[in-house]
Amino acid sequence: MSRKLIVGGNWKCNGTQDDVKRIVEFLNKAEVPCTNHIEVVIAPPAPFLPILRSTLRSDFNLAAQNCWTGKGGAFTGEISAEMLMNLNVPWVILGHSERRTLLGESDEMVAEKVAYALSQGMKVILCCGETLEQREKNETTMVVARQIKAVADKIQSWNNVVIAYEPIWAIGTGKVATPQQAQEVHANIRAWLSQNVGEAVAQAVRIQYGGSVTAANCKEIGSQPDVDGFLVGGASLKPEFADILNARISIRH
Numbered sequence: 069m070s071r072k073l074i075v076g077g078n079w080k081c082n083g084t085q086d087d088v089k090r091i092v093e094f095l096n097k098a099e100v101p102c103t104n105h106i107e108v109v110i111a112p113p114a115p116f117l118p119i120l121r122s123t124l125r126s127d128f129n130l131a132a133q134n135c136w137t138g139k140g141g142a143f144t145g146e147i148s149a150e151m152l153m154n155l156n157v158p159w160v161i162l163g164h165s166e167r168r169t170l171l172g173e174s175d176e177m178v179a180e181k182v183a184y185a186l187s188q189g190m191k192v193i194l195c196c197g198e199t200l201e202q203r204e205k206n207e208t209t210m211v212v213a214r215q216i217k218a219v220a221d222k223i224q225s226w227n228n229v230v231i232a233y234e235p236i237w238a239i240g241t242g243k244v245a246t247p248q249q250a251q252e253v254h255a256n257i258r259a260w261l262s263q264n265v266g267e268a269v270a271q272a273v274r275i276q277y278g279g280s281v282t283a284a285n286c287k288e289i290g291s292q293p294d295v296d297g298f299l300v301g302g303a304s305l306k307p308e309f310a311d312i313l314n315a316r317i318s319i320r321h
């Protein structure tokens with residue numbers, strides 16, 4: 069089955085207004101030869117969403133990096149899915165390992181967020197991934213399955229969900245997973261979905277790889293059959309992000 073590629077740029081908690089101008093400039097100039105075959109989703113820090121909405125090219129979409137578990141209200145510091153929809157921000161990244169580990173988001177909380185965002189018509193990039201210690205103990209498959217099961221238990225449809233496999237040991241470390249390591253986990257995620265949700269969902273859900281992706285290493289990882297794109301952190305703030313968008317395409321098409 070052919071799945072449309074999806075590449076995300078997760079800026080995390082980085083950038084100033086000047087950086088935004090500079091980044092939008094190179095994004096708007098980037099030549100992406102075949103937007104029919106690739107979806108691009110940019111996730112700036114929340115305060116910059118409106119300026120990106122009005123200055124970023126319209127064929128690139130926007131994502132928030134988090135949202136609340138339910139309807140907005142007395143939740144100081146939070147952002148609701150309704151607000152994001154109101155701002156024309158259709159995507160949200162949920163369950164990023166930085167939020168799981170630094171802010172204590174549990175599998176259940178992430179699953180609640182995913183279910184609520186979907187109920188409001190949003191599209192979700194659901195992150196999962198193991199620590200180095202878990203990988204060394206051969207727990208990768210179990211950990212990733214547990215993270216995905218929590219969500220599977222709470223949602224009816226996977227139509228608007230993309231999974232991002234981001235091994236924690238590869239995030240921001242320069243230590244990228246080998247193409248074989250990425251492919252193995254992606255194939256295991258698909259096998260889990262096939263057994264527990266259904267074969268059609270397993271074949272249709274897109275799975276991105278994230279963790280130290282650069283223009284130099286993305287071709288090899290992206291050539292794996294179960295890798296449907298990337299979630300890029302550090303390199304998404306640099307002009308090389310445009311090369312990542314193009315590099316992947318030249319392999320499959």
Ligand SMILES: O=C(CO)COP(=O)(O)O
Nearest residue numbers: 078239240279280301302
């Ligand atoms: O966490 C990531 C994307 O969500 C990956 O970050 P880096 O590309 O900086 O390793």
